[in-house]
Amino acid sequence: ATFGNLTDRLADTFKNLRGKGKLSPADIDGTVREIRRALLDADVALDVVKLFTGNVRERALGDEVNKALNPAQQVVQIVNEELIGILGGEQRRLQFAKNPPTVIMLAGLQGAGKTTLAGKLAKWLAGEGHTPLLVAADLQRPNAVNQLQVVGEQAGVQVFAPEPGNGVGNPVKVSKDAIKFAKDKLHDVVIVDTAGRLGVDADMMKQAADIRKAVDPDEVLFVIDAMIGQDAVATAKAFQEGVDFTGVVLTKLDGDARGGAALSVASVTGRPIIFASTGEGLDDFEPFHPERMASRILDLGDILTLIEQAQKNFDEEESRKVAEKFATDTFTLEDFLGQMQQIKKMGSLKSLIGMLPGARGMKEQLDNFDESELTRTEAIIQSMTRAERQNPKLLNGSRRLRIARGSGTSVTEVNALVNRFEQAAKMMKTVAKGGVPQIPGMGPV
Ligand code: GDP
Secondary structure, rough: OOOOOOOOOHHHHHHHHHHOOOHHHHEEEEEEHHHHHHHHHHOOOOHHHHHHHHHHHHHOHHHHOOOOHHHHHHHHHHHHHHHHHOOOOOOOOOOOOOOOOEEEEEHHHOOOOOHHHHHHHHHHHHHHHOOOOEEEOOOOOOOHHHHHHHHHHOOOOEOOOOOOOOOOOOOOHHHHHHHHHHHHOOOEEEEEEEEOOOOOOOOHHHHHHHHHHHOOOOEEEEEHHHHHHHHHHHHHHHHHHOOOOEEEEEEOOOOOOHHHHHHHHHHOOOOOOEEEEOOOOOOEEEEOOOOHHHHHHOOOOOOOHHHHHHHHHHHHHHHHHHHHHHOOOOOOHHHHHHHHHHHHHHHHHHHHHHHOHHHHHHHHHHOOOOOOHHHHHHHHHOOOHHHHOOOOHHHHHHHHHHHHHHOOOOOHHHHHHHHHHHHHHHHHHHHHHHHHHOOOOOOOO
């Protein structure tokens, strides 16, 4: 995943400090040098690296480390705090207008993920009780209006698009009309999706600046693909000069980018990162928390985000029932199916597992993890009769064959699922009773 290599490098650096009762200036210089190299290799902008390592070095040489019981841990703490600083310090929430509608304009290069983000943002806002309107002001790309309509439908929100032949080619007019429409129809948030180009381009900047002037947005979000590498800083600066923006959205954090350039954007532009996007699905999206991202990069885990997602998607009553079933050994494949469907609502399993502390240690399993397996598992359970789901002991050879045929899988897969289910049920029973399960491959955190 993004930052994965950086995470590994930093972990190695810290490992070298472990067990040292006292750190000499030479130890600290060596550590700072390694951090510097790791950041540069991750594409973090040079100015940002200098600032970062300068601060770490100064603090590491100071008293807080010398006097600490465990100096290595203290260094990790300092790196964590400085990383949070580079990422913008405190969480910056989306700002709403005193007099609705709140206008949010999206800007960025083509392919950055603006249209996808528009849908994610709309869905998220609707979930928070808002009544967003999506505006198709990207009239450059032939398919953009259509794409926004599809996304709007998935998000269950209304899309304002120009009638063919009317206002086509004039995104400023479309945006203005949309705001009037939003006021009439009582939409409290308007999200304006603008056109991008493949590279920084004067026409694009002018158009975005014109739209900005015409709609006077409360937020202008600069959307940037974490995969674009070193170009990120120059692109961000160009957009800051050409349109200016109030916040940044990092997209494609699920990819294999080194990601460091994206890490530099907040520091270089002085604008906060407000959201992070981690996949193509509309739910693969979250408000950005600098401290959580830092702790993800340092592999300190991101339990808070995980818990929030779980809370949003899990019915408390339901969870209690399930826990009860685990404890009393009455959890069935039927329940398992229900749980799986709940988990799918939370986004991709890969991104969920990635938030656990020590997840880096499971990198290989994660890379080999096939999301389609979930769908196959579902198909297998759905091919079972009610009685079989309640009591897997019924599953003899001929029944397993029937299920394999019905679900388009093989008997081996059916067997594997039943075994896994039994193991999981056993493990969860331990947890439900207050024990700590042994998860193979997960070292101590
Ligand atoms: P736009 O040109 O800025 O509107 O970009 P789009 O929204 O059309 O996105 C371009 C491509 O990136 C599409 O294929 C999206 O599905 C994909 N995409 C957008 N956001 C993400 C993300 O967070 N992760 C991944 N993996 N893909 C994304």
